Amino acid sequence: MNVICARKDLYEGVQIASRAVSARTSLPILGHLLMTAEDDRLCITATDLEIGLECYVEAKVVEPGSMTAPAKIIAELLGSLPETDVAIAIDNDYNVSIKCAASDFSLKSLPPEEFPMLPDVVEETSFTVDRDILISGVKKTAFAVGADESRAILTGILMQINENGLKLVSTDTHRLCVLDVPLIESHGATNAIVPGRALNDLARVIPEEQGAVSVGISASQIKFTADDIVMVSRLIEGQFPNFERVIPTEHTKTLIIPTQQFEQSLRRASIVARDNANRIIARTDNGNLTITAESGSVGSAHEEIEIVKQGEDTKMAFSARYLLDVLGVIETEAIEMELSGEVNQALIRPQGQYDYLYVVMPMQVS
Amino acid sequence: MDSPRRIVFLLDMDAFFASVETRERPELAGKPVMVVGSASPRSVVCAANYEIRKFGVHSAMSYIQAIRLCPHAEVIPAQPALYRQASRNVFSICETLTDMVEISSIDECYMDMTHTAARFGGAEEAGKLVKKLIYDREGLTCTIGIAPNKLLAKLAAGLQKPDGLSQITTEDLPKLFETLPLISLYGIGAKTEAKLRSMGITTAASLGRASRYRLQKAFGVLGDRLADMGRGIAESPVVPYYARPIEKSISHETTLEEDTSDMQQLGRMLHYLAEQVAYRLRKKGLTTATVGVVGRYSNLQRTTRSHTLAERTDDGLVLYQAALPLLEDILSTGSSVRLVGISAAGLTDEILQPGLFNDDKRKTLIETIDTINEKLGKTALKPASLLKAHKRDHITFKG
Numbered sequence: 001m002n003v004i005c006a007r008k009d010l011y012e013g014v015q016i017a018s019r020a021v022s023a024r025t026s027l028p029i030l031g032h033l034l035m036t037a038e039d040d041r042l043c044i045t046a047t048d049l050e051i052g053l054e055c056y057v058e059a060k061v062v063e064p065g066s067m068t069a070p071a072k073i074i075a076e077l078l079g080s081l082p083e084t085d086v087a088i089a090i091d092n093d094y095n096v097s098i099k100c101a102a103s104d105f106s107l108k109s110l111p112p113e114e115f116p117m118l119p120d121v122v123e124e125t126s127f128t129v130d131r132d133i134l135i136s137g138v139k140k141t142a143f144a145v146g147a148d149e150s151r152a153i154l155t156g157i158l159m160q161i162n163e164n165g166l167k168l169v170s171t172d173t174h175r176l177c178v179l180d181v182p183l184i185e186s187h188g189a190t191n192a193i194v195p196g197r198a199l200n201d202l203a204r205v206i207p208e209e210q211g212a213v214s215v216g217i218s219a220s221q222i223k224f225t226a227d228d229i230v231m232v233s234r235l236i237e238g239q240f241p242n243f244e245r246v247i248p249t250e251h252t253k254t255l256i257i258p259t260q261q262f263e264q265s266l267r268r269a270s271i272v273a274r275d276n277a278n279r280i281i282a283r284t285d286n287g288n289l290t291i292t293a294e295s296g297s298v299g300s301a302h303e304e305i306e307i308v309k310q311g312e313d314t315k316m317a318f319s320a321r322y323l324l325d326v327l328g329v330i331e332t333e334a335i336e337m338e339l340s341g342e343v344n345q346a347l348i349r350p351q352g353q354y355d356y357l358y359v360v361m362p363m364q365v366s
Numbered sequence: 367m368d369s370p371r372r373i374v375f376l377l378d379m380d381a382f383f384a385s386v387e388t389r390e391r392p393e394l395a396g397k398p399v400m401v402v403g404s405a406s407p408r409s410v411v412c413a414a415n416y417e418i419r420k421f422g423v424h425s426a427m428s429y430i431q432a433i434r435l436c437p438h439a440e441v442i443p444a445q446p447a448l449y450r451q452a453s454r455n456v457f458s459i460c461e462t463l464t465d466m467v468e469i470s471s472i473d474e475c476y477m478d479m480t481h482t483a484a485r486f487g488g489a490e491e492a493g494k495l496v497k498k499l500i501y502d503r504e505g506l507t508c509t510i511g512i513a514p515n516k517l518l519a520k521l522a523a524g525l526q527k528p529d530g531l532s533q534i535t536t537e538d539l540p541k542l543f544e545t546l547p548l549i550s551l552y553g554i555g556a557k558t559e560a561k562l563r564s565m566g567i568t569t570a571a572s573l574g575r576a577s578r579y580r581l582q583k584a585f586g587v588l589g590d591r592l593a594d595m596g597r598g599i600a601e602s603p604v605v606p607y608y609a610r611p612i613e614k615s616i617s618h619e620t621t622l623e624e625d626t627s628d629m630q631q632l633g634r635m636l637h638y639l640a641e642q643v644a645y646r647l648r649k650k651g652l653t654t655a656t657v658g659v660v661g662r663y664s665n666l667q668r669t670t671r672s673h674t675l676a677e678r679t680d681d682g683l684v685l686y687q688a689a690l691p692l693l694e695d696i697l698s699t700g701s702s703v704r705l706v707g708i709s710a711a712g713l714t715d716e717i718l719q720p721g722l723f724n725d726d727k728r729k730t731l732i733e734t735i736d737t738i739n740e741k742l743g744k745t746a747l748k749p750a751s752l753l754k755a756h757k758r759d760h761i762t763f764k765g
Contacts, residue, residue, distance in 0.1 A: 148676045173677075173721040246722040277716040296607070319719050345722060361720045366454075 001065030002089040003037045005057055007100060010086055011078040013044045013057035014071070016205045016229060021071045022048035033074065034115040035088070036066040045118065046071060051198045052118040053205065056228040063089075066112040069096050073107060118232050121223040123216030125161055125188035129181060131211050131226060137168050137181045138203040140329045140356060145196035146172035156193035156236040158243075161186060161217070169243050170196065175322050176243055180355040184212055192217050193240055198233035205229055247359055248347050251338035253311030256351060257289060258334050263327040265303035269293040270320035272301040279363050280323075283315040293320070316342055317363040323348075326358040373489045374604060375477040376511040376519035377460060377496065379453075380528035382473035383413035386452045387442045389505045399440045402429050412444050416528055449473075452504060459499045463492060468604045476516055478604035493531045517600035520552040539598045543570035551595050558588070570596055612652065612713055617660075618642045619707020625664045627702040629694065636693055637686045638752050639708045644682030647710060648736060653678035655712035657685050659692035662705035671695050672711070678718060681732060683749070685710065 014033065022030055025048065034045040042059040045052065067090040077098065078086070086100040096107040138157075146154030160167040166181040206213065206226045213226045217235075224231045266280065273280050273293035283290045284307070291303040316339065327335070332350035339346050342365055348358040379385065383401040388394045398418035403409040409429040421436035433439060453472045460467045463486065466478035479492055486492035493510045500508055511523030512533040522534040534542065546569055548559045565584065567573050573596030581589035594600060618639040626632065636659070647654060658672035671692035679685065689708050696703070735747045 150676050171722065173723050174719045176722055241723050277719070279717055317717075322719070343720075359722060361722050363719055364717050 001035070001037050001067050002061075002063040002087070003042050004060040004062065004085050004087045005042060007078060007081050007083055007086045009057045010042070010059075010088075011075075013042070013055040014075050014078055016055040017044040017046040017053045018071050018075055019201045019205060020046040020048055020051050020053040020231075029068070029110050029114045029116070031071055032068040032110055032115065033071045034066060034068050034112055036112075037061045038064045045115070047116060047118060049116065050195065051201065051231060051233040053201075053232075054118065054230040055205075065090070067094070067096060068109045068112050068115055069107060070109065074098070077105060077107075119221050119234075121216050121221045121232060122218045123223070124219065125186075125190040125192075125217045126215060127161055127166060127186035128184040128212050128214045129166065130184060131206055131209070131213050133181060134213050135203045135206060135208075137166075137179050138199045140179050141168045141170040141177040142196050142200050142203075143325050143329070144170040144172055144175050144177045144358075148172075152236050153193060153238045153240055155197075156195050156240075157199055158240045159192045159194055159217075159222075161192075162189040169240070171241060171243060173241070174319075175325075175358065175360040176246060177326075178243065178247070178357050178359075190217055191240070192222055193236040193238070194222055195233055195236060198222075198231065202231050205231070246345060247357065248338065248340060248345055251311075251340045251347065253284075253309065253314055253339040255284065255289065255337040255339070256308040256334050257305060257337060258307075259327055259330055259332060261305050262289075262335065263324060265291050265305055266320045266324050266327070269301040269303055270324065272298050273320045277363070278319045278321045279317055280320045281315065281317050281365065284309050284313045286313070311339075314339055314342070315365060316346070317365045318346070318360065319363060322360050326360075330356075371480060372514045373479040373483045374513055374516055374519045375479055375489075375493060375496070376513075376516065376523045377456075377475050377477060378509045378511075378523050378527075379456065379473035380507045380509060381413055381415045381419075382453075382506075383444060383449050384415035384418075384442075385506050386449055387445075388415065390448070394440055394442075397440050398423070398436050398438070399442060400432055400436075401442045401444050402432075404443055452506065455504055456500055456506065456508075459503060460496060462499075463496060466604045466606050468606055476519065476604045479512075490531070490533060493533075497529075497531060515598075515600040516602055516604065517552060517595060518598055521546075521550060524550065536598065540571070543574060543596075543598065546570040548573060553591070553595065558585075558592075561585075562592075570598075572596075574598070612715055613650070615658075615709050615711040615713065616643050616646050616650075616652070616654075617658070617707055617709030619660060619705055621662075621705045622703070625702040625704045627697055627700065629697060632693060632697070632703065632706055633690060634752060635706055636689055636708055637682070637749060639706070640686035640689055641682035641748065641752070643708055643710050644680055644685055645736065645739075647680040647713070648732070651715050652713045653680045653716075653718060654685070654710035655714075656710070657688040657692070658709040658711060659689045659696060660705070660707040660709065661693070661696040661703040663699075663701045663703055665701075666704075669696055672709075674712070677721075678714070681728070 017033055025031055030048060036043045037059060040061055042057045043054055045054045081100045081103060084101050086098060089097045094109045094111055096109045098105040141157050145157060154172055158169040165183050168179045168181060170177045202224055211227060213224055216223045220235055222233050222235055269280050269291050270278060272295050275295040275298045280291050280293045287306055289305045289307045293301040326348055330350045332353060334351040335348055336351050337346055337348050345359050345361050349356055384399045387399060387401060398421060399415040400411050400418050400423055401413040402411055407430055411423060411425050411427045411432050413425055414423045418436055418439055423432045423435050449472060457467060457469055457475055460475055460477055464477050464479050464482045468476040470476060479489060483489045483492045486495050489512050493512055497508060497510060500506055507529040509523050509527045509530040511519040513519040513522050514536060518534045522532045526532045548554050548562055548570060551570055567576050573592060578593040581593045585592060655678050656672055656674050658670055660670045662668045673688050673692055675688055738747050
């Protein structure tokens with residue numbers, strides 16, 4: 001194999017693919033990138049056996065073929081080379097030659113045959129979605145996935161695809177995000193649990209350009225394709241919790257709270273609350289929302305916000321972190337908070353928008 | 367002797383439950399009132415106001431006995447939520463005068479006023495202020511004892527009740543202790559008093575004069591404390607709830623009557639121990655993050671395994687389920703064990719974030735079982751799997 005690429009393109013491609021390189025691996029080959037040159041492009045592939053990323057880069061292919069390269073070292077090297085063309089070639093002993101301006105490196109590598117093949121995704125369900133909408137959807141749901149690997153199901157985001165579109169659902173059992181995502185087109189219906197990490201990585205590597213992402217789902221894999229980038233991820237097996245059961249269907253009080261002020265007040269109160277399980281008390285008094293926090297060793301906090309309220313006054317306790325998480329992704333000027341009692345879950349949504357909802361369990365008031 | 371600068375208050379609410387009831391129902395004022403657990407003949411008196419005490423009725427007396435002594439008594443079934451709220455309000459008032467408030471029961475707390483009394487015009491003025499604030503805001507009276515330490519503050523409060531305020535200084539001690547019966551010292555019960563009496567010690571002063579060595583010999587560790595008490599010394603600090611250290615771990619273990627590798631028998635034992643540990647966690651308002659199992663093989667070699675839980679818990683079943691694979695691992699060597707135990711570590715008293723998918727029924731069930739077991743004995747209600755552990759295995763528990 002022998003190719004010539006622009007340093008910038010190659011470096012970007014290597015960086016994108018490297019997201020799938022596992023930091024700790026017992027298999028040396030998984031610390032390498034697979035590079036395959038054909039038809040005027042170079043395909044850079046990496047996998048940690050859970051997700052796989054392919055990134056295509058424009059190249060002048062002098063001699064087609066494939067090789068591997070140690071991911072960390074080649075990324076570091078490309079990052080420090082001057083802005084000009086880079087020539088990459090491989091010899092029969094798997095020594096990678098990298099030439100750029102006056103630099104000439106030879107890196108040791110492994111036979112490309114050792115590199116695991118990315119699984120072929122036999123699409124049973126497929127859909128196409130606007131890129132920005134998908135990225136924003138991931139941001140609005142990925143923060144609520146669970147971190148506990150022993151409950152793998154909760155580390156994933158549920159994708160529910162049917163004729164109505166796509167529903168993204170995430171929960172760590174303390175809070176729940178549900179987002180309806182409009183699709184450009186779709187075929188088939190399924191429920192798939194996609195690792196939160198895969199979707200987070202996807203949102204980071206898809207270029208911020210207008211366009212679509214096409215998604216194909218098989219029984220055990222999902223494949224995302226956006227222009228020059230392809231991501232394949234395994235699906236998490238198992239039964240996602242029956243989330244619909246915990247979405248409140250009735251409420252007795254509605255608070256309309258200015259998003260930014262609420263977020264700023266909570267951020268300040270949490271300086272005190274973080275010492276006490278992040279617990280803040282929210283109390284309404286007609287048109288006022290008072291947020292207080294107390295900690296035996298730190299002190300106390302008191303914040304007031306003007307709000308619009310329907311229903312009786314209320315007093316509830318919440319984890320400030322769980323409220324801040326959702327306020328960070330809501331784009332409307334105000335949020336609606338629907339409540340029905342001190343110990344019942346609260347529902348939060350962007351004011352006037354019914355495609356996104358966040359359900360959070362309150363904490364004990366006293 | 368304690369530093370004379372320490373100023374400790376003991377605040378004791380007067381006939382607390384009965385006073386709260388009288389406040390809520392002013393028509394009870396001046397009448398003999400007793401608060402009972404329930405209106406059943408088997409109930410006991412939870413609180414007696416000062417009017418009914420004249421008839422000889424006191425708390426912990428059976429309802430039948432009390433009503434015989436005072437047939438025209440106003441009998442009120444207890445309203446715990448009401449008293450808890452009043453108690454919280456009272457303690458919050460105390461906390462406005464000092465942050466060093468140690469709540470010792472629903473109607474009693476210690477306040478360390480060493481650094482704040484001067485702001486309110488000295489110890490006695492501060493005491494009057496606390497009493498006034500509680501009366502003005504809660505409509506309740508209390509008795510305050512002021513002294514250089516907790517022992518003497520408690521003693522001072524007992525000198526003048528109800529609605530009292532009395533102070534004991536170190537100068538008052540010799541005269542006061544000369545005739546003070548031992549039983550008046552908090553921490554000396556009937557048994558200890560009888561034993562001291564048999565040693566010729568009958569008053570607080572004679573306890574103070576007794577040799578420390580003699581007391582240590584007769585009472586062990588307690589002897590040292592008794593010697594201090596006789597001299598009016600008690601160094602234990604007032605510890606507010608937030609400064610109270612949390613235990614590092616809670617564990618239960620038991621030595622088996624015979625060494626065994628029978629997983630079923632050991633599993634039941636583990637379940638029993640897990641329930642005991644979980645109960646203690648709940649009573650202390652703690653949750654655990656790490657479950658450990660200990661085993662001692664027949665050759666006396668001790669071995670432990672531990673597991674970090676996905677979510678903190680105070681549920682015995684969850685502890686048991688997490689501990690079972692650890693026990694299996696310990697037994698995988700094929701050796702028998704002579705001792706098995708379970709521990710809960712990584713403890714915290716932080717309020718937990720409740721889960722959306724949690725089973726509230728289980729929480730209610732555990733609370734109900736605890737309530738019943740507290741009344742009827744600690745294993746009156748237990749998981750069915752444990753029935754055999756008691757009847758067939760005849761294993762003795764300790765710890």
